[in-house]
Amino acid sequence: MEVELKELLNDLQSLKKSISDPSDLALIDKMHLHVENIATLEKSGTTCRSKVKDMSAEVVDSNPYSRLMALQRMGIVDNYERIREFSVAIVGIGGVGSVAAEMLTRCGIGRLLLYDYDKVELANMNRLFFRPEQVGMTKTDAAVQTLSEINPDVVLESYTLNITTVEGFDTFMSSLTNKSFRTTKSGSGVDLVLSCVDNYEARMVVNQACNELNQTWMESGVSEDAVSGHIQLLIPGETACFACVPPLVVASGIDERTLKREGVCAASLPTTMGVVAGLLVQNTLKYLLKFGQVSRYLGYNALKDYFPTMEMKPNSQCSNTACLERQKEYILAKPTRDAAAKAKAADSEALSVAENPVHADNEWNISVVDDDEVDGADVRNSGVLPEGIVHELPVADEYPKQPITEAVGPADDLEELRRQLEALNAD
Amino acid sequence: MEVELKELLNDLQSLKKSISDPSDLALIDKMHLHVENIATLEKSGTTCRSKVKDMSAEVVDSNPYSRLMALQRMGIVDNYERIREFSVAIVGIGGVGSVAAEMLTRCGIGRLLLYDYDKVELANMNRLFFRPEQVGMTKTDAAVQTLSEINPDVVLESYTLNITTVEGFDTFMSSLTNKSFRTTKSGSGVDLVLSCVDNYEARMVVNQACNELNQTWMESGVSEDAVSGHIQLLIPGETACFACVPPLVVASGIDERTLKREGVCAASLPTTMGVVAGLLVQNTLKYLLKFGQVSRYLGYNALKDYFPTMEMKPNSQCSNTACLERQKEYILAKPTRDAAAKAKAADSEALSVAENPVHADNEWNISVVDDDEVDGADVRNSGVLPEGIVHELPVADEYPKQPITEAVGPADDLEELRRQLEALNAD
Numbered sequence: 001m002e003v004e005l006k007e008l009l010n011d012l013q014s015l016k017k018s019i020s021d022p023s024d025l026a027l028i029d030k031m032h033l034h035v036e037n038i039a040t041l042e043k044s045g046t047t048c049r050s051k052v053k054d055m056s057a058e059v060v061d062s063n064p065y066s067r068l069m070a071l072q073r074m075g076i077v078d079n080y081e082r083i084r085e086f087s088v089a090i091v092g093i094g095g096v097g098s099v100a101a102e103m104l105t106r107c108g109i110g111r112l113l114l115y116d117y118d119k120v121e122l123a124n125m126n127r128l129f130f131r132p133e134q135v136g137m138t139k140t141d142a143a144v145q146t147l148s149e150i151n152p153d154v155v156l157e158s159y160t161l162n163i164t165t166v167e168g169f170d171t172f173m174s175s176l177t178n179k180s181f182r183t184t185k186s187g188s189g190v191d192l193v194l195s196c197v198d199n200y201e202a203r204m205v206v207n208q209a210c211n212e213l214n215q216t217w218m219e220s221g222v223s224e225d226a227v228s229g230h231i232q233l234l235i236p237g238e239t240a241c242f243a244c245v246p247p248l249v250v251a252s253g254i255d256e257r258t259l260k261r262e263g264v265c266a267a268s269l270p271t272t273m274g275v276v277a278g279l280l281v282q283n284t285l286k287y288l289l290k291f292g293q294v295s296r297y298l299g300y301n302a303l304k305d306y307f308p309t310m311e312m313k314p315n316s317q318c319s320n321t322a323c324l325e326r327q328k329e330y331i332l333a334k335p336t337r338d339a340a341a342k343a344k345a346a347d348s349e350a351l352s353v354a355e356n357p358v359h360a361d362n363e364w365n366i367s368v369v370d371d372d373e374v375d376g377a378d379v380r381n382s383g384v385l386p387e388g389i390v391h392e393l394p395v396a397d398e399y400p401k402q403p404i405t406e407a408v409g410p411a412d413d414l415e416e417l418r419r420q421l422e423a424l425n426a427d
Numbered sequence: 428m429e430v431e432l433k434e435l436l437n438d439l440q441s442l443k444k445s446i447s448d449p450s451d452l453a454l455i456d457k458m459h460l461h462v463e464n465i466a467t468l469e470k471s472g473t474t475c476r477s478k479v480k481d482m483s484a485e486v487v488d489s490n491p492y493s494r495l496m497a498l499q500r501m502g503i504v505d506n507y508e509r510i511r512e513f514s515v516a517i518v519g520i521g522g523v524g525s526v527a528a529e530m531l532t533r534c535g536i537g538r539l540l541l542y543d544y545d546k547v548e549l550a551n552m553n554r555l556f557f558r559p560e561q562v563g564m565t566k567t568d569a570a571v572q573t574l575s576e577i578n579p580d581v582v583l584e585s586y587t588l589n590i591t592t593v594e595g596f597d598t599f600m601s602s603l604t605n606k607s608f609r610t611t612k613s614g615s616g617v618d619l620v621l622s623c624v625d626n627y628e629a630r631m632v633v634n635q636a637c638n639e640l641n642q643t644w645m646e647s648g649v650s651e652d653a654v655s656g657h658i659q660l661l662i663p664g665e666t667a668c669f670a671c672v673p674p675l676v677v678a679s680g681i682d683e684r685t686l687k688r689e690g691v692c693a694a695s696l697p698t699t700m701g702v703v704a705g706l707l708v709q710n711t712l713k714y715l716l717k718f719g720q721v722s723r724y725l726g727y728n729a730l731k732d733y734f735p736t737m738e739m740k741p742n743s744q745c746s747n748t749a750c751l752e753r754q755k756e757y758i759l760a761k762p763t764r765d766a767a768a769k770a771k772a773a774d775s776e777a778l779s780v781a782e783n784p785v786h787a788d789n790e791w792n793i794s795v796v797d798d799d800e801v802d803g804a805d806v807r808n809s810g811v812l813p814e815g816i817v818h819e820l821p822v823a824d825e826y827p828k829q830p831i832t833e834a835v836g837p838a839d840d841l842e843e844l845r846r847q848l849e850a851l852n853a854d
Contacts, residue, residue: 007457034432065553
């Protein structure tokens with residue numbers, strides 16, 4: 001609009017020179033004033049902040065990072081500014097993905113890759129982020145518009161495509177492996193993939209890509225009755241992949257593939273989606289900046305404010321061949337991992353260990369899980385689930401390409417766990 | 428801007444009539460085109476949706492309420508459209524309050540009352556909601572601007588004032604008792620007050636107002652290290668008021684009054700504040716629309732993804748005289764309450780009971796708490812707190828006008844509770 005306004009002013013100047021009638025000249029002066037008013041109105045609506053070179057911890061109202069850099073002074077994070085080095089891919093820019101993208105943008109993440117093929121509709125207005133004036137735009141375009149205004153420091157890449165198509169999958173894979181921003185420790189171009197999609201097929205595609213690339217990712221979901229959700233961390237070879245165990249969702253139990261059928265409309269709430277996005281990005285920050293404990297599975301039951309947690313080990317009978325390869329690698333790397341863990345423990349008195357990863361594909365600061373350790377809310381590879389969690393899909397699942405094998409394992413201590421959780425979850 | 432553009436077009440028309448030089452006329456035609464381009468650009472940036480008379484459940488992309496009305500079809504909510512009858516007051520439009528306001532606006536709440544005296548700063552950009560171009564505006568004005576664009580159906584009232592001043596408190600009280608929108612069952616003009624303030628004094632003022640008005644409210648807070656928060660339901664006479672027990676916050680333990688001192692900058696995260704706002708508004712929806720269980724106290728420890736819950740009974744030694752009056756009324760109303768509960772139980776086979784409140788000041792659908800019932804995660808009036816929760820303020824508190832008396836009561840079953848919570852919260 002700036003260009004149009006400048007041209008209009010130039011035209012008025014030329015016109016003023018060529019005419020002499022006083023009433024016409026008065027009219028031109030009046031028009032000049034209108035154009036200036038429009039320019040002022042326009043300017044007041046689009047004042048964005050300029051880019052910031054370094055994140056400052058200075059406590060002034062004009063510093064957009066002061067409250068984040070304060071995390072260092074509070075002793076929560078060692079080096080907050082490292083966030084600018086990280087790339088996060090968000091697949092699905094809907095009720096969860098868009099809010100996750102906004103949170104990471106406001107936190108000053110280095111680079112965001114956004115994937116979606118849908119358009120903004122008025123029917124999306126019951127969730128945060130998109131605005132009515134963006135109706136009709138692609139979700140990726142609308143997201144880039146809003147996010148670049150909020151924080152011009154973040155590098156935004158948007159991909160308007162469907163990852164479940166052959167072509168879409170190829171672009172998805174090549175974008176994840178593009179190392180122009182920074183090569184990550186895992187060898188891909190991104191540090192973490194966040195799955196914020198709303199259907200089973202897309203989740204299986206993210207799973208396939210991440211298993212192939214040995215890429216750590218987090219999965220998120222909200223039930224179609226809008227009152228439960230979950231997040232899950234998936235580390236190829238180390239944790240269960242999405243094909244290892246039947247996908248789980250808290251409380252609901254309805255086949256997710258019935259979603260988005262003609263005439264069927266899933267319920268959704270800005271609250272549930274906001275909470276799930278918040279938990280997802282909080283765990284992303286903990287994972288990237290190495291503080292706190294990253295949850296492996298965290299459910300949210302909104303009706304009871306109940307938050308079940310558990311862990312799932314990989315299934316040695318998994319139908320996904322890339323998963324089996326990662327499992328083999330993980331087992332082979334055990335001696336290296338043990339040695340590194342021992343070395344780290346020995347060095348723990350020294351202050352210089354924080355920057356060294358335990359092993360190549362375990363970038364986060366949680367020590368290696370010992371198989372003998374069983375904590376109260378830990379379910380491993382058993383068919384029995386904690387109270388409040390049900391299988392999302394029927395056990396006898398017939399998904400064509402990825403037949404799901406029921407996970408096996410002993411149900412040790414589950415009666416005790418069940419009793420404890422029931423006590424907490426009592427009516 | 429629309430007016431300016433229209434005038435500009437009129438001026439161009441008049442000018443065109445009065446001049447004859449062909450190059451001048453060409454210039455005018457060119458200017459006409461520029462004005463039209465500006466109008467198009469301007470229009471694309473401000474297309475807001477028109478008001479909606481009735482909430483429709485129709486499953487079309489253009490229906491902003493389809494995903495909310497689906498909560499009825501899913502069996503979660505009996506009558507979603509009732510949300511349009513409710514008024515909610517939000518005190519403090521910061522990192523939690525602004526997001527809570529947006530969530531309620533997107534849910535189609537009837538009326539929102541917004542209170543804040545602060546201005547938007549770039550230093551607020553690490554939390555959701557406010558945008559850089561709003562820097563310098565009052566938070567109330569910026570919120571009304573954004574919220575009215577998102578959902579024109581919501582009645583917005585903003586109060587740019589400090590409730591801790593004498594004048595501010597008077598306006599606060601009179602705005603809460605204004606019954607022009609709808610008289611609520613409790614007799615005030617609002618159904619719920621949400622406290623989203625960031626300091627102790629303001630919380631004590633909300634507590635005073637709500638005790639005086641017999642107004643149910645919810646309190647929220649985030650610790651200054653940004654990694655824990657809580658929400659709490661306060662029903663005058665029935666639950667502990669904010670002066671009954673020393674205020675609690677999860678995990679932190681630092682005196683909250685040290686906040687906002689000169690040179691001291693609290694950390695904050697969009698994730699923690701988004702989660703707390705989500706939990707707060709989710710419980711607001713459960714309370715207003717009568718579904719699920721409304722949490723009385725729910726903590727959020729972000730480092731461990733731990734969510735402690737508990738209940739707090741009123742303190743008969745409370746220093747707040749209005750609280751003591753409400754406690755007396757609550758005890759006196761016990762026979763009525765018991766009779767109503769008995770009648771409700773007798774009627775429970777019939778379907779028509781849902782609309783009758785158990786008693787006048789208990790609008791929510793949780794049955795009356797029996798003093799003998801003790802569930803696992805329930806702490807009542809004991810000095811001992813569940814694992815993960817610490818006193819926010821020093822026990823020997825010297826707040827000038829509201830000296831806090833330590834709550835009294837037996838520590839029954841606390842050892843067992845402690846053991847259970849420790850098991851769940853184990854490293």
